[in-house]
Amino acid sequence: MFTLLRDLRRLRRQLDLPHRTGSLAIRHCDAGSCNGCEHELTLASGPHYDLSRFGLGMVASPRHADVLLVTGAVTSRMSAALRRAYEAMPEPRRVAALGDCALGRGLLGSPDDILGPVALVLPVDLEIPGCPPTPDAIATALFGLLASRPTGPGVTVGRPLGSADEQPSGARPD
Amino acid sequence: MSEYRADVADGLSGPATFGALYATGPVVRTVLIGPDGSPGLISAPVVEGSVPSIVDLAPAAGWDEREAADLYGVGFTGHSPMRPLVAHGAALEDWTVRVSGHDAYQVAVGPIHAGVIESGHFRFHVVGDRILHLDAQLFYKHRGLQAAAEGHRLREAMVFVARACAACAVTNAIAYAHACEQVLALEPPSELRRVRTILVELERVWNHLNDVSAICAGVGVAAGNAAFAALTERARRLNDALTGHRFLRGAVQVGASDLDWDASVVRRAAHQLDSVRTDAARAWRELAFNASFQDRLAGVGVIDAGRARALGVVGPAARAAGLDRDERCNSARLSYDGFAPAVPERPDGDVRARYEQRALELWQSFDLLGRLLDRPVTASRAEPGPAVRVPGAEPGDETGIGMVEGPRGRTVCILEARDGQVKRLHLRTASFANWPAVAAAAAGSLLPDFPLINKSFELCYACVDR
Numbered sequence: 001m002f003t004l005l006r007d008l009r010r011l012r013r014q015l016d017l018p019h020r021t022g023s024l025a026i027r028h029c030d031a032g033s034c035n036g037c038e039h040e041l042t043l044a045s046g047p048h049y050d051l052s053r054f055g056l057g058m059v060a061s062p063r064h065a066d067v068l069l070v071t072g073a074v075t076s077r078m079s080a081a082l083r084r085a086y087e088a089m090p091e092p093r094r095v096a097a098l099g100d101c102a103l104g105r106g107l108l109g110s111p112d113d114i115l116g117p118v119a120l121v122l123p124v125d126l127e128i129p130g131c132p133p134t135p136d137a138i139a140t141a142l143f144g145l146l147a148s149r150p151t152g153p154g155v156t157v158g159r160p161l162g163s164a165d166e167q168p169s170g171a172r173p174d
Numbered sequence: 175m176s177e178y179r180a181d182v183a184d185g186l187s188g189p190a191t192f193g194a195l196y197a198t199g200p201v202v203r204t205v206l207i208g209p210d211g212s213p214g215l216i217s218a219p220v221v222e223g224s225v226p227s228i229v230d231l232a233p234a235a236g237w238d239e240r241e242a243a244d245l246y247g248v249g250f251t252g253h254s255p256m257r258p259l260v261a262h263g264a265a266l267e268d269w270t271v272r273v274s275g276h277d278a279y280q281v282a283v284g285p286i287h288a289g290v291i292e293s294g295h296f297r298f299h300v301v302g303d304r305i306l307h308l309d310a311q312l313f314y315k316h317r318g319l320q321a322a323a324e325g326h327r328l329r330e331a332m333v334f335v336a337r338a339c340a341a342c343a344v345t346n347a348i349a350y351a352h353a354c355e356q357v358l359a360l361e362p363p364s365e366l367r368r369v370r371t372i373l374v375e376l377e378r379v380w381n382h383l384n385d386v387s388a389i390c391a392g393v394g395v396a397a398g399n400a401a402f403a404a405l406t407e408r409a410r411r412l413n414d415a416l417t418g419h420r421f422l423r424g425a426v427q428v429g430a431s432d433l434d435w436d437a438s439v440v441r442r443a444a445h446q447l448d449s450v451r452t453d454a455a456r457a458w459r460e461l462a463f464n465a466s467f468q469d470r471l472a473g474v475g476v477i478d479a480g481r482a483r484a485l486g487v488v489g490p491a492a493r494a495a496g497l498d499r500d501e502r503c504n505s506a507r508l509s510y511d512g513f514a515p516a517v518p519e520r521p522d523g524d525v526r527a528r529y530e531q532r533a534l535e536l537w538q539s540f541d542l543l544g545r546l547l548d549r550p551v552t553a554s555r556a557e558p559g560p561a562v563r564v565p566g567a568e569p570g571d572e573t574g575i576g577m578v579e580g581p582r583g584r585t586v587c588i589l590e591a592r593d594g595q596v597k598r599l600h601l602r603t604a605s606f607a608n609w610p611a612v613a614a615a616a617a618g619s620l621l622p623d624f625p626l627i628n629k630s631f632e633l634c635y636a637c638v639d640r
Contacts, residue, residue, distance in 0.1 A: 001464060003457075008401065030292045030635075032293075034338065035340045036340030043410070046400065058290060077315075078293055108334055109318045113318035
């Protein structure tokens, strides 16, 4: 086990990782992906990118989350669960759409089974394109969200789910 | 007994095994696969909305019949109760097995899971920590890809197959390409066979590395998890360097390959694979001497040879139970001359056996890749060959059946074509074949062991839901 830990320490030293402050708790939700975004997201938390080292942690419940990270086009069978996960999140909350399917680009499937992009169901704050986005692209995009995280008061608690074009509440530096 | 059931029973009483079952609307077809990997079709016309069920003859057909019932509205006489599989929204008692008794209760998990995991719902029937039964409700990610492919030209429909699953992108794509090439009377020359074999072995390497990482995560061994995650990253970077895509997507086409790797590219790839292999072997040894980790694997989630055979388990999970079936032995359209399946030392069918099987197959894949990457790869095209007629296919039907041993086992792709277009596409992936075994392995185990059991199979949801 010491060998493994030594290898990992060496790997970390070799990587040129940026210095960041702050944190975001991220809840992942697969709304109908091909599993590619999940595999890349998993590696974004792996030793090469190590999101948790920069305060970006995956949490087990939407109730603990600042960000809902959604992968895949929203299927008819996942839309209700996706909405419930969003409704369970405390304010301020953000939604990030991960991957081309989540952004509605090049969708494939039957219209009966696929509703469409995440923005049809939830207000999307961050778009991370790619099929799938690399762990590097995922990390870079989430670092951007970290830099622009909502601060201060002006937050309504328990805001009901709005229409797709409605922006989430909470002050956002533009 | 109907003619259809008699034919299926006759086939299964010999050396043939169940391969797949699918509906087209007016007809239900069963694919049986001979010991040499040759498929045959047995068809039953749908009469007054029903066909006889074969689930008593081939328990592995259970999910196939449930899927056909939901998607095509076919009734299966004798399959009772017919629980919905793809169709959601049924009352709980209609899709779960009734479990009652003193202290028995249910634990509902998902469709959204606690980690970075695909969506699916599990309903555990437990007493205390002991799982009595597991009902899995998948198909949350059903995108209707097979139906959407219908009517497209054969070459264009590849995108639907490739999109089914990223983790099995090459396996599914090659199975589809083989089916198309049978219909188009094309034969892959040796160079095309070689490049496709390289691709599917690269897919196996990154998947097996990922699986070992996942098993470590399943018991909370962070160092092992991180070490193999780092190796997975290196394998995916190599995929990207070779094909421009980290999941090798788009590298497989119907009837051709555009990949062109000169001597330096091939040499560099072989060198990188060597270095990944060395580090993987070192990390593997570290885990072998971690007693508290190893103690968690033995005797957990057992699927023995008898149950594996009955449930139609494929791939490393089947071989870990002592079944030496590996479709690579029968892959005339790929470069596996002289291949023999890796046989485990302890074919106990438990988590440890499945974990150790991954390593055996990893070393085997590195060996294969070392041999296959001994010279540059050039672009190649399939050549006209003899038309392949699938036994049992109706005259005039253009039917092709492709089979590939992917990282999780045998994937079967059935294509029915007409006028160069997809009439019906059915992708029965290894994950589809093995999901019922995950539920079976969970029964009798402890609830906290389920993540470990699940990871020891490491099946895709996307491949099943499609």
